[in-house]
Amino acid sequence: FPELxxxxxxLPLASSRVLPGIVLRRDFAAYCPADGELRALLVTxxxxxxxxxxxxxxxxxxxGQYQASLRxxxxxxxALMKHLQSNSVKLLLSSVKQEDVVIYYAKLYGVxxxxxxxxxxxxxxxxxxxxxxYVPFGDNMDREITExxxxxxxxxxxxxxxRCVHIGFASVCAFQPHCLILCGxxxxxxxxxxxxxxxxxxxLQQLFKTIDQ
Numbered sequence: 001f002p003e004l005x006x007x008x009x010x011l012p013l014a015s016s017r018v019l020p021g022i023v024l025r026r027d028f029a030a031y032c033p034a035d036g037e038l039r040a041l042l043v044t045x046x047x048x049x050x051x052x053x054x055x056x057x058x059x060x061x062x063x064g065q066y067q068a069s070l071r072x073x074x075x076x077x078x079a080l081m082k083h084l085q086s087n088s089v090k091l092l093l094s095s096v097k098q099e100d101v102v103i104y105y106a107k108l109y110g111v112x113x114x115x116x117x118x119x120x121x122x123x124x125x126x127x128x129x130x131x132x133x134y135v136p137f138g139d140n141m142d143r144e145i146t147e148x149x150x151x152x153x154x155x156x157x158x159x160x161x162x163r164c165v166h167i168g169f170a171s172v173c174a175f176q177p178h179c180l181i182l183c184g185x186x187x188x189x190x191x192x193x194x195x196x197x198x199x200x201x202x203x204l205q206q207l208f209k210t211i212d213q
Contacts, residue, residue, distance in 0.1 A: 001198045001201060003022065003121055003124050004124075004177060004178070004180065005179060005181075005182055006023050006025060006164070006179060006181055006182065007184070007187065008159045008160055008162075008181060008182065008190070009183075009184060009185065009187045009189075010160050010185070010186075011160065011184070011185075012184075013183055014183075016181055016182050016183045017180075019157075019166065019178065019179050019181060020168055020176075020177075020178050020179075021153070021166060021167050021168035021169065021178070021179065022121075022124070022128075022166075022167055022169070022177050022179050023157060023159075023164050023167075023179040023181070024164060024165040024167065025162065026114065026115070026116060026164065026165065027156070027163040027164070028112055028114055028165060029103050029113040029114065030106045030107045030112055031112050031156065032090070032106075032107060032110040032112050033155075034090045034110070034112070034154070037152055037170070038088070038090035038091060038150075038154065039087070039089045039090060039091070039148040039149070039150065040089070040090070040091035040092070040093055040129070040150075040151045040154075041084065041091070041092055041093070041134045041145065041147065041148055042095075042122060042125060042126065042132070042133040042149070043095070043096075043133055044094075044122070046096055046097075047077070047080060047092075047094075047098060047099075047102050048077060048102055073101070074101060077102055077105050078105050078108075080105075080136070081105040081106060081108070081109040082109060083145070084111055084145070085109045085111065087144060088148075089111060089145060090111055090112060090151075090154075091113075091114070091151055091154055091167075092113045092114070093117055093122070094113065094114065094117065095116070095117050095119065095122050096115070112154060124177075125149065125169070127173070127175070128169045128171050128172070128175065128177055129149030129150070129169050129171070130172035130173070131147050131148065131149045132147055133147070134147045149169060149170075150169065150170035151167060151169055151170070152169065152170055153167070154166075154167050154168075159181065180197070182194055
Protein backbone atom coordinates (compact mmCIF):
# COMPACT_ATOMS: atom_id res chain seq x y z
CA PHE A 1 0.00 0.00 0.00
CA PRO A 2 2.74 2.60 0.76
CA GLU A 3 4.08 2.19 -2.81
CA LEU A 4 0.58 2.37 -4.33
CA UNK A 5 -0.65 5.66 -2.91
CA UNK A 6 0.57 9.25 -2.84
CA UNK A 7 -0.67 11.79 -0.29
CA UNK A 8 -1.08 15.33 -1.61
CA UNK A 9 -1.76 18.05 1.00
CA UNK A 10 -3.31 21.39 0.08
CA LEU A 11 -6.11 20.09 -2.15
CA PRO A 12 -9.73 19.18 -1.34
CA LEU A 13 -10.59 15.51 -0.83
CA ALA A 14 -12.71 15.65 -4.01
CA SER A 15 -9.49 16.02 -6.02
CA SER A 16 -8.45 12.47 -5.08
CA ARG A 17 -8.29 10.03 -7.97
CA VAL A 18 -7.03 6.63 -9.05
CA LEU A 19 -4.37 6.45 -11.77
CA PRO A 20 -3.33 3.35 -13.71
CA GLY A 21 0.25 2.24 -13.17
CA ILE A 22 2.50 3.47 -10.37
CA VAL A 23 3.63 6.92 -9.27
CA LEU A 24 7.22 7.36 -8.10
CA ARG A 25 7.59 10.32 -5.75
CA ARG A 26 10.72 11.77 -7.36
CA ASP A 27 11.62 13.64 -10.53
CA PHE A 28 13.45 12.36 -13.60
CA ALA A 29 17.24 12.69 -13.46
CA ALA A 30 16.95 12.66 -17.26
CA TYR A 31 13.75 12.78 -19.29
CA CYS A 32 13.57 11.91 -22.98
CA PRO A 33 9.93 11.75 -24.19
CA ALA A 34 9.07 8.57 -26.09
CA ASP A 35 5.78 7.53 -27.68
CA GLY A 36 4.24 4.07 -27.45
CA GLU A 37 5.69 1.03 -25.73
CA LEU A 38 9.27 1.18 -24.53
CA ARG A 39 11.74 -1.02 -22.69
CA ALA A 40 12.87 -0.33 -19.13
CA LEU A 41 15.88 -1.65 -17.24
CA LEU A 42 16.23 -1.98 -13.47
CA VAL A 43 19.71 -1.35 -12.05
CA THR A 44 20.98 -1.61 -8.49
CA UNK A 45 24.56 -0.36 -8.95
CA UNK A 46 26.36 2.56 -10.61
CA UNK A 47 26.73 2.13 -14.38
CA UNK A 48 30.00 4.08 -14.45
CA UNK A 49 32.67 1.48 -15.35
CA UNK A 50 35.30 0.71 -12.73
CA UNK A 51 38.99 1.01 -13.58
CA UNK A 52 39.92 -2.08 -11.54
CA UNK A 53 38.37 -5.21 -10.12
CA UNK A 54 37.36 -5.26 -6.43
CA UNK A 55 40.40 -5.55 -4.17
CA UNK A 56 42.84 -4.45 -6.89
CA UNK A 57 44.76 -1.21 -6.38
CA UNK A 58 44.94 1.21 -9.29
CA UNK A 59 47.93 3.58 -9.25
CA UNK A 60 48.10 6.73 -11.40
CA UNK A 61 51.66 8.03 -11.85
CA UNK A 62 51.01 11.10 -13.95
CA UNK A 63 48.45 13.64 -15.07
CA GLY A 64 48.52 12.02 -18.50
CA GLN A 65 47.53 8.63 -17.05
CA TYR A 66 44.77 10.29 -15.05
CA GLN A 67 43.35 12.01 -18.12
CA ALA A 68 43.63 8.77 -20.12
CA SER A 69 41.67 6.98 -17.38
CA LEU A 70 38.91 9.61 -17.53
CA ARG A 71 38.74 9.26 -21.32
CA UNK A 72 38.46 5.47 -21.00
CA UNK A 73 35.61 5.80 -18.49
CA UNK A 74 33.82 8.28 -20.76
CA UNK A 75 34.14 6.04 -23.82
CA UNK A 76 32.96 2.97 -21.92
CA UNK A 77 29.96 4.87 -20.57
CA UNK A 78 29.03 6.07 -24.04
CA ALA A 79 29.43 2.53 -25.43
CA LEU A 80 27.10 1.20 -22.73
CA MET A 81 24.42 3.79 -23.56
CA LYS A 82 24.75 2.95 -27.26
CA HIS A 83 24.26 -0.70 -26.35
CA LEU A 84 21.13 0.12 -24.33
CA GLN A 85 19.81 2.16 -27.26
CA SER A 86 20.46 -0.73 -29.69
CA ASN A 87 18.46 -3.00 -27.35
CA SER A 88 15.51 -0.53 -27.37
CA VAL A 89 16.03 0.44 -23.71
CA LYS A 90 14.48 3.89 -23.19
CA LEU A 91 14.16 3.97 -19.40
CA LEU A 92 16.57 3.25 -16.53
CA LEU A 93 15.10 2.71 -13.07
CA SER A 94 17.96 2.87 -10.58
CA SER A 95 18.09 2.22 -6.85
CA VAL A 96 21.34 4.22 -6.64
CA LYS A 97 22.36 7.68 -7.79
CA GLN A 98 24.18 7.61 -11.11
CA GLU A 99 27.20 9.76 -12.00
CA ASP A 100 26.82 12.92 -14.09
CA VAL A 101 28.56 11.32 -17.08
CA VAL A 102 25.96 8.52 -17.08
CA ILE A 103 23.13 11.07 -17.04
CA TYR A 104 24.82 13.05 -19.84
CA TYR A 105 25.06 10.07 -22.20
CA ALA A 106 21.60 8.86 -21.21
CA LYS A 107 20.18 12.18 -22.43
CA LEU A 108 22.37 12.03 -25.54
CA TYR A 109 21.03 8.59 -26.51
CA GLY A 110 17.40 9.14 -25.55
CA VAL A 111 17.30 7.14 -22.30
CA UNK A 112 15.23 8.53 -19.41
CA UNK A 113 16.60 7.94 -15.89
CA UNK A 114 14.88 7.74 -12.51
CA UNK A 115 17.25 7.42 -9.54
CA UNK A 116 17.19 6.49 -5.85
CA UNK A 117 14.22 4.11 -5.91
CA UNK A 118 13.61 2.32 -2.62
CA UNK A 119 14.08 -1.43 -2.26
CA UNK A 120 10.29 -1.75 -1.87
CA UNK A 121 9.68 0.10 -5.14
CA UNK A 122 12.26 -2.01 -6.95
CA UNK A 123 10.70 -5.21 -5.58
CA UNK A 124 7.20 -4.09 -6.65
CA UNK A 125 8.37 -3.26 -10.19
CA UNK A 126 10.21 -6.60 -10.42
CA UNK A 127 7.03 -8.43 -9.39
CA UNK A 128 4.81 -6.53 -11.82
CA UNK A 129 7.15 -6.79 -14.80
CA UNK A 130 8.63 -10.19 -14.03
CA UNK A 131 12.25 -9.05 -14.42
CA UNK A 132 15.35 -8.98 -12.24
CA UNK A 133 17.80 -6.07 -12.00
CA TYR A 134 20.33 -5.82 -14.80
CA VAL A 135 23.94 -6.78 -14.09
CA PRO A 136 26.55 -5.01 -16.27
CA PHE A 137 28.64 -7.51 -18.22
CA GLY A 138 32.08 -5.92 -18.40
CA ASP A 139 33.73 -5.99 -21.79
CA ASN A 140 30.99 -8.04 -23.48
CA MET A 141 28.98 -5.41 -25.33
CA ASP A 142 27.46 -7.85 -27.80
CA ARG A 143 25.19 -9.77 -25.45
CA GLU A 144 21.49 -9.11 -25.91
CA ILE A 145 19.86 -7.48 -22.90
CA THR A 146 16.97 -9.70 -21.86
CA GLU A 147 16.15 -8.25 -18.42
CA UNK A 148 13.85 -5.55 -19.80
CA UNK A 149 10.34 -4.63 -18.67
CA UNK A 150 7.66 -3.47 -21.10
CA UNK A 151 6.47 0.04 -20.23
CA UNK A 152 3.21 1.26 -21.80
CA UNK A 153 3.74 4.91 -20.83
CA UNK A 154 6.25 7.02 -18.92
CA UNK A 155 5.64 10.68 -18.21
CA UNK A 156 6.12 13.48 -15.65
CA UNK A 157 3.31 14.08 -13.17
CA UNK A 158 2.93 17.27 -11.14
CA UNK A 159 1.20 16.87 -7.77
CA UNK A 160 0.78 20.48 -6.59
CA UNK A 161 4.48 21.50 -6.40
CA UNK A 162 5.93 17.97 -6.30
CA ARG A 163 7.32 16.59 -9.56
CA CYS A 164 6.76 12.84 -9.86
CA VAL A 165 7.17 10.05 -12.40
CA HIS A 166 4.07 8.22 -13.67
CA ILE A 167 4.76 4.80 -15.25
CA GLY A 168 2.53 2.08 -16.66
CA PHE A 169 3.81 -1.49 -16.94
CA ALA A 170 2.65 -4.43 -19.00
CA SER A 171 2.04 -6.77 -16.07
CA VAL A 172 3.05 -10.43 -16.37
CA CYS A 173 0.67 -11.45 -13.59
CA ALA A 174 -3.00 -10.95 -12.72
CA PHE A 175 -2.10 -7.93 -10.60
CA GLN A 176 -2.74 -4.70 -12.54
CA PRO A 177 -1.27 -1.88 -10.43
CA HIS A 178 -3.12 1.37 -9.87
CA CYS A 179 -2.06 4.27 -7.66
CA LEU A 180 -4.35 6.22 -5.36
CA ILE A 181 -3.73 9.97 -5.34
CA LEU A 182 -5.13 10.90 -1.94
CA CYS A 183 -5.80 14.63 -1.48
CA GLY A 184 -6.63 16.52 1.69
CA UNK A 185 -6.19 19.97 3.25
CA UNK A 186 -3.26 18.97 5.52
CA UNK A 187 -0.90 16.03 6.07
CA UNK A 188 -2.71 14.87 9.21
CA UNK A 189 -6.01 14.40 7.39
CA UNK A 190 -4.27 12.53 4.57
CA UNK A 191 -2.57 10.23 7.05
CA UNK A 192 -5.91 9.42 8.69
CA UNK A 193 -7.57 8.67 5.35
CA UNK A 194 -4.61 6.55 4.20
CA UNK A 195 -4.64 4.54 7.43
CA UNK A 196 -8.41 3.96 7.14
CA UNK A 197 -8.10 2.83 3.53
CA UNK A 198 -5.22 0.48 4.32
CA UNK A 199 -7.26 -1.09 7.13
CA UNK A 200 -10.20 -1.50 4.75
CA UNK A 201 -8.02 -3.24 2.15
CA UNK A 202 -6.55 -5.49 4.85
CA UNK A 203 -10.06 -6.43 5.97
CA LEU A 204 -11.05 -7.25 2.36
CA GLN A 205 -7.93 -9.38 1.96
CA GLN A 206 -8.82 -11.36 5.07
CA LEU A 207 -12.44 -11.71 3.89
CA PHE A 208 -11.49 -13.09 0.48
CA LYS A 209 -8.86 -15.38 2.02
CA THR A 210 -11.56 -16.84 4.27
CA ILE A 211 -13.91 -17.37 1.30
CA ASP A 212 -11.16 -19.09 -0.70
CA GLN A 213 -10.48 -21.50 2.14
